[in-house]
Amino acid sequence: MQHQCTRCLLDTEIPGVRITSSGLCSVCTSYDKLWGDWDRIKGKRKEELECALENARSQKKAYDVLVPFSGGKDSSYVLYLCRKVYNLHCLAVTFDNGFLTDHARHNIARACEILDVDHVYYGLSKPALMRLYRDLFLKTGFFCPVCMSGIGVATYRTQAAFDIPLAITGSCFRTEEYVAPEFFLTGETAFLTRTIEDELRQKEALPLLSPVGHVYRMGTFSIKAMLARMAGRKVLPYINMPDYLDWDYDKIYATIIEHLDWQIPDIRAEHGDCKVDHIVHYIRQQKFPAIKPERLRFSKLVTCGRLTREEAQQKIDERSPSADHRPDLEFFLDALSITNKDLENAIADPLRHMKYIRTPNNFTSRLRTIKNDMLRKMRNRPA
Template sequence: MERCVKCIMPVTAKGIEFDEKGVCQLCNEYREYVPKGEQALREEIQSCLQSKAEYNCIVPVSGGRDSAYALYYATKVLGLRPIAVHNDNDFETEAANRNLETITKRLNVPLVRVGTKKQLSKKIVAEKFKMNAPFGAQVIVAQTCEACQFGFESASYNTARKSGIELIIWGDSQDESTAPYHKLVQDKPPTRLRRLLSPAALHLFAYKYYFHCMKKEYGPDSPYGLKEIHLYDYIRWDQRVIVDTIQEKLGWSVPDGSPTTWRIDCTLIPVVNYLTEQAYGVSKIELGFSNMVRSGKMDRDDALRRIDMIKRNTDIDKLRSFLGTIGIAESAIDKVIARPVQIKPVSMEVQELSA
């Protein structure tokens, strides 16, 4: 497959064009992000550092790589006394759960797990899938991760308020953001009105309304607003440093045979990765790896090798089976994930030919 000669964006990616040298427009327009620096970070958190409270910040953790390093950095580098907060979203991998217990014990940090008895996140994902399936993979992908996003923010805000904490440190990074690509292809689905009229949408709107009311009351724009800091806006995101540190010092690990350390925390990722490729002609992990190659934080050949492993290991039957376990009917799954073609063996009678 033809790909950008600088990153690994494939020619099949919607909206991507190559110049005469074989370079995509994202590479041509790329400008390196310069972090604000640790000194600026320390100035931002100075009042929290001076606090004599038992705990002075919240670090949301998923069990994945970047949030694990954020917890390490807050504790060991900045000298903060954090509470680690995890949103039990019903989709954690075994590796994520193991890492959550291991890293918090190594750092002697309390872990608060916030979930729902009725598996709300799972129900929201299933309802969104059923609601959006008639409109294609693009609409599903755009909303699949909302329940987790809302859940993490809700869990973090509520824990901060209950504990009298004013600071939340997030472990997301611009290096892994797919926003630049999606701005390039920011199509508005032509079916918005039909989606609004869907009966399943009414339940989801109530959930979104609750979240935005909560954010207005608890979030940074409220009169008693929390301060939210994104760690990698201040320090350089370096995959090698992050992985080496959390593996050596915290005992963080990935599942055996995993081709990547990225997003090993969520069982939905293979589905999101597959549907993103169906919608845009490029998988979510290809977008992430392209960012890393573009910024010089991942070797291009290494990225291609890992992508090849991921694609070869994609099992459509397993994706369909997984979606079925969270309550999605086969009729909805069929709309966006085709059944694998079953090739029946052909019996042939061999007749002996005479000379």
């Protein structure tokens, strides 16, 4: 039986969503535990951000901060804030995932020119990259983890190479859509390693699977970072800027369009910097029909108070394609050298990837719970 959250637009048809006795879904409940009343704590969070930025600046390195830069709305706004509002000396790095749009390349070039920011690309040979996408997709029904691993490695290696005190991203669990391992995978090295069995592919994937150290989110307690330090590995800090500031997309769009000559991609695309973003959403909905395009995105904005349920539903209706819409798959099929039949087989079992995911043991789960409780108390403490 389907149950609907009394606050947001999620229901129990979506994997991982549960409705609590209060009527709220598990996503809204987790948000309240982690962030509480954002309006009450955001002043304190902004002070913490400014302290972290000043600490980075005080180290007097060649660059104060590194910004992973896709040319999308969030990373463009982060770069603008770092340069124009906080007057930081920035280096931007882009992982070329083989699917960057012309919009993204324009936005990257123009922002770096306007803001006077140095920029580097990091990437693999395109044929090798496409082979990795292909193998992972045929085996698991997912291909995004290759790109996400690339972003992480590009960020770490660039930060380490240039000895940059802090990396700043535009990602944030506070404002971004709900995800669950049933329908979303990160670029976790251990997962990719378990899926790549061919020796030649392992060699090709080495630049994505062998960072020489570890990253941790500043202001958090990371067991992995602690163990990495004990093993003598380099540990580098990063922060997610939306964790510290209001993240108003109307303001973000207005700012980057006016000041950075930012180009607007397809209004329905959450990630207009990627040529296959619409394919990702199409495949996801084929696996889980309840996850309609834009539903997760706008529902989260209801959870964090940016939209009402009615406003969110209106935006979904405006952007959602018709029920019989099927995107042009030929570009994707050609890029990965697969057939329609390969595609159908890869997504026939929506959970085929789960056998490569290791469930945390009770000890690890308990430590994570303790860590999250500590974070919640720290964030909700008044300024």
